[in-house]
Amino acid sequence: MPANILLVEDEPAIQELIAFNLVQAGHHVLRASTAEVALTLVKNALPDLVLLDWMLPGASGVEIARKLRADERTRQIPIIMLTARSEEQDKVQGLEAGADDYITKPFSPRELLARIKAVLRRRAPQMTDDAVEVKGLRLDPVTHRVQGNGETVDLGPTEFRLLHFFMTHAERVHSRTQLLDQVWGDHVFVEERTVDVHIRRLRSALEPTGHDGLIQTVRGTGYRFSAQG
Amino acid sequence: MPANILLVEDEPAIQELIAFNLVQAGHHVLRASTAEVALTLVKNALPDLVLLDWMLPGASGVEIARKLRADERTRQIPIIMLTARSEEQDKVQGLEAGADDYITKPFSPRELLARIKAVLRRRAPQMTDDAVEVKGLRLDPVTHRVQGNGETVDLGPTEFRLLHFFMTHAERVHSRTQLLDQVWGDHVFVEERTVDVHIRRLRSALEPTGHDGLIQTVRGTGYRFSAQG
DNA sequence: AAAAGCGGTTACAGAAATGTGACACTTCAC
DNA sequence: GTGAAGTGTCACATTTCTGTAACCGCTTTT
Numbered sequence: 001m002p003a004n005i006l007l008v009e010d011e012p013a014i015q016e017l018i019a020f021n022l023v024q025a026g027h028h029v030l031r032a033s034t035a036e037v038a039l040t041l042v043k044n045a046l047p048d049l050v051l052l053d054w055m056l057p058g059a060s061g062v063e064i065a066r067k068l069r070a071d072e073r074t075r076q077i078p079i080i081m082l083t084a085r086s087e088e089q090d091k092v093q094g095l096e097a098g099a100d101d102y103i104t105k106p107f108s109p110r111e112l113l114a115r116i117k118a119v120l121r122r123r124a125p126q127m128t129d130d131a132v133e134v135k136g137l138r139l140d141p142v143t144h145r146v147q148g149n150g151e152t153v154d155l156g157p158t159e160f161r162l163l164h165f166f167m168t169h170a171e172r173v174h175s176r177t178q179l180l181d182q183v184w185g186d187h188v189f190v191e192e193r194t195v196d197v198h199i200r201r202l203r204s205a206l207e208p209t210g211h212d213g214l215i216q217t218v219r220g221t222g223y224r225f226s227a228q229g
Numbered sequence: 230m231p232a233n234i235l236l237v238e239d240e241p242a243i244q245e246l247i248a249f250n251l252v253q254a255g256h257h258v259l260r261a262s263t264a265e266v267a268l269t270l271v272k273n274a275l276p277d278l279v280l281l282d283w284m285l286p287g288a289s290g291v292e293i294a295r296k297l298r299a300d301e302r303t304r305q306i307p308i309i310m311l312t313a314r315s316e317e318q319d320k321v322q323g324l325e326a327g328a329d330d331y332i333t334k335p336f337s338p339r340e341l342l343a344r345i346k347a348v349l350r351r352r353a354p355q356m357t358d359d360a361v362e363v364k365g366l367r368l369d370p371v372t373h374r375v376q377g378n379g380e381t382v383d384l385g386p387t388e389f390r391l392l393h394f395f396m397t398h399a400e401r402v403h404s405r406t407q408l409l410d411q412v413w414g415d416h417v418f419v420e421e422r423t424v425d426v427h428i429r430r431l432r433s434a435l436e437p438t439g440h441d442g443l444i445q446t447v448r449g450t451g452y453r454f455s456a457q458g
Numbered sequence: 459a460a461a462a463g464c465g466g467t468t469a470c471a472g473a474a475a476t477g478t479g480a481c482a483c484t485t486c487a488c
Numbered sequence: 489g490t491g492a493a494g495t496g497t498c499a500c501a502t503t504t505c506t507g508t509a510a511c512c513g514c515t516t517t518t
Contacts, residue, residue, distance in 0.1 A: 197508085428476095
């Protein structure tokens with residue numbers, strides 16, 4: 001099973017090497033060289049796994065791990081630490097900061113892939129995605145249900161993902177391109193107008209509960225999910 | 230949170246050292262020096278975690294791990310491997326045999342405890358032997374019986390485990406992969422569509438009592454057992 | 459006012475996911 | 489052995505979802 005992996009590594013050569021192996025194994029790779037970029041990327045792309053270098057310019061890996069664990073949405077994302085030497089102190093700190101595993105450089109591609117597989121496998125049963133609620137509209141990823149004012153809304157897969165993305169990224173305008181990247185996946189080739197159609201489907205599905213107005217059109221830009229008028 | 234830990238280690242000095250640290254941290258420790266004793270103890274005591282030495286007289290650690298993963302009752306118990314050197318081959322094999330983590334000797338007590346904590350934290354909730362009842366459908370693991378509205382339903386082993394899992398994890402959506410991991414065991418290689426077939430068999434078995442329908446299809450995601458519509 | 463741009467809406471065919479029945483194979487009790 | 493029961497796969501049927509195109513009305517430009 002391919003996964004979206006965020007690779008945080010400042011050394012270009014190493015970054016390239018690791019990324020190559022990950023892609024080779026069928027994973028989709030995002031890259032970051034600094035802590036700042038890494039944090040932004042995580043929140044926007046919500047990867048399945050973060051490969052985090054221990055030594056970084058600016059904030060250290062542990063610091064990043066702490067911040068990720070502090071945020072509601074990024075809390076469940078597994079982290080694998082890349083440590084330079086077998087310094088036990090580092091390992092322990094990494095684990096306590098919330099890393100799910102660590103691996104000591106240098107490592108073989110096989111080992112790295114095995115670790116990734118193991119971490120992803122044991123994360124699956126947890127699936128502690130938290131429910132979101134806005135203005136009486138409630139979406140629960142765990143039960144895969146959407147309810148508003150007593151009514152239970154029936155959504156198709158794409159509509160569900162779309163609404164989920166909207167609710168977890170409310171009050172912000174998203175272009176059609178951004179929505180395609182985030183909800184459909186940034187590798188697919190789909191017409192932008194398709195987004196409109198799904199917006200329409202989602203709106204009419206939400207109509208019975210009266211929550212359709214939460215999805216607003218921003219002419220010339222895109223769409224926005226907002227609790228405000 | 231104190232836990233029951235089975236320590237499998239043939240070197241008396243090391244065994245003593247580790248056990249001391251575990252007890253110090255408030256854990257309850259069982260010990261075994263050979264593979265044979267280890268397997269017996271696991272099945273009788275059902276510990277929360279197994280600390281498994283890589284090198285053992287007789288069967289190797291990997292072998293034990295495989296056997297534990299093959300048994301119904303011990304399948305869920307997390308395993309942490311203790312490897313002597315940082316031999317990458319070992320790590321990979323250990324992970325592939327079903328170990329949840331490994332740690333390289335020598336290690337600090339702090340590190341070991343951090344690992345144990347991490348592994349226990351993500352452990353899947355265990356199944357109980359208590360009878361479950363939802364909407365008049367009653368499943369008793371002890372008598373191995375399922376009854377609904379006076380009717381007694383006859384289920385095959387897999388159907389029974391499947392229903393049991395559903396009833397103890399109601400309202401949540403489970404992907405086919407998760408169901409395979411939880412009901413079949415995460416070591417087996419079975420087609421995902423097989424789940425569909427068993428869902429169908431379970432549904433038609435429950436039909437006489439009118440309790441099919443509790444098993445709902447969530448298109449694009451998996452299945453859900455729910456008392457709600 | 460005409461033209462161009464933009465989004466809403468609908469219809470529909472192809473794609474994808476799931477339901478269903480059949481079958482070969484294994485296991486186990488007798 | 490032999491037959492019953494259980495299991496995993498497959499092929500096919502059925503249902504549902506999805507992407508596009510086409511058309512419409514409204515708004516902004518020219």
